[in-house]
Amino acid sequence: MTKLVQYPSGAYVLERDIYSTPVLETYHLGIDFGGLSAVNNFNIIVGPTEISGLIGPNGAGKTTVFNLLTKVYQPSKGTILVNGHDTSKMTTVDVNKAGVARTFQNIRLFEKMSVVDNVKVAMNNSMHYNPLSAIFRTPKYYREEKRIHQEALELLDIFNMSDLAETEAGSLPYGAQRRLEIVRALATKPSLLLLDEPAAGMNPNETKELMETIRNIRDKFNIAIILIEHDMSLVMNICEGIAVLNYGRIIAKGTPKDIQNNPVVIEAYLGKPEQED
């Protein structure tokens, strides 16, 4: 049984992660669109091997949080630390290099490229040759291309997708596209993986499989995962810590058990019980 413990600051962290640098810390993170504050005072600490969930009603600002963490949006307020490094001067590309990778709510694969090329694109930064050696086809170019190709195939193999390597990504069935998005994100060698509604559109069997996959990823790659999800059985089953977002603010944090019984959360999802006169 995993246990959450409290830092002196009041933040929760998994007991086993308490002595290691958190993979993600946010302090007073917020963004305003015009006059509207979409996310406000968002504080979260995620340990290096934690699977945590970010839940909340539609429009609560969950995807906005992911966009802030990956610098798709620049935060208006607050700090984000990735593996202890301040990301305030970083671009999306830098944040990715610092160890954050993500998937998308609506699948955004490079549809016209093959499955293996989708993975290799994500490995671009670990491929070391310059355009000139590509033009003149130096041995280094061949060596690096071969190494990365092999690495991409091995990664696909873990997810039973190596036989689909040459298929065009856009022609894969839906479930496989979702899986490929996760593989592509992992190919950037992240220490934190952000999954945006990974179970969206999946049937119960596929969701069950996905649950296993997510656990396996954490155990095999030894990384932290944050997932946004509406499927409560998935969230309650695999997440070790959960944050509930409503109107851009965290209204509750804790273990799945704490969250399930928290009246504030129930109210956010179901509305206030009607008062009788």
Add this chain to the structure above:
Amino acid sequence: MAFLSYLISGMGLGSVYAIIALGYTMVYGIAKMLNFAHGDVIMIGAYTAFYCLTVFKLSTFASIVITVVLCTVLGILIERLAYRPLRKASSLAVLITAIGVSYFLQNLAQILFGTDPKVFPELMRNSTFALFDEQLTLSFKTLLTIIVCILIMIFLIVFVNKTKTGKAMRACSQDKEAAQLMGINVDNTISITFAIGSGLAAIAAILLCITYSTFTPTLGSMPGIKAFTAAVFGGIGSIPGAFIGGLLLGIIETLTKAYLSTQLSDAIVFMVLIIVLLIKPSGLLGKRIHEKV
């Protein structure tokens, strides 16, 4: 036999269009913008080669290398200074800027080099050889142009499909934001695309000047517009499309001049384009874009 010789010289002209069209189509495919200054990079290339050969008396090879390098740098500079600050602006603003850059380069050339036509020195003798009992004469220049175009085409296809930079380009052309989130530097990728396009423009400039020896600061406009047409004709954004579009445009233009009318040739060329686009709005090899909801 006359038809065959027209066909081949049409392919020669079409090859030049195709090389220029590749620049348009790659930039459009990746940066989603029409770089109307592309034709003027060709003009700058022509003047560079001209001065290298006549004033500085450099060898042909050295002149070609300098021209390609200079145009590549110019392409990168144009992107950095004029287009990159507008990365988040509306496409209309970028389009107007591109037209502005085009006029800027033309006027700059008029000030620097004067408006009087220059005559490009002979790089290779106008040698021809005859086939089929002297019935078909081919010029080496035409053949050279076609061969260069095919080589460039093969090179680009391999580059885009088999190298990491090429893969980054394809990723950017499909989804820039997702590419960034996978750690791909979109700005650098766009710069490389401009560099390649402008390098090709330099080669096109030299091929143009070998065939048509006089040139002025407006040299780039007509081939530029024709090549743009070729790129749209073949399906803008598609590399093989630019190649096929360019070749077909050159062939249609030459055959029209030979059999129908010299004066009306441009009108007829553009009419063919309009008809093709009416039937296939995304061009010959272009794919219809499905808007996802």
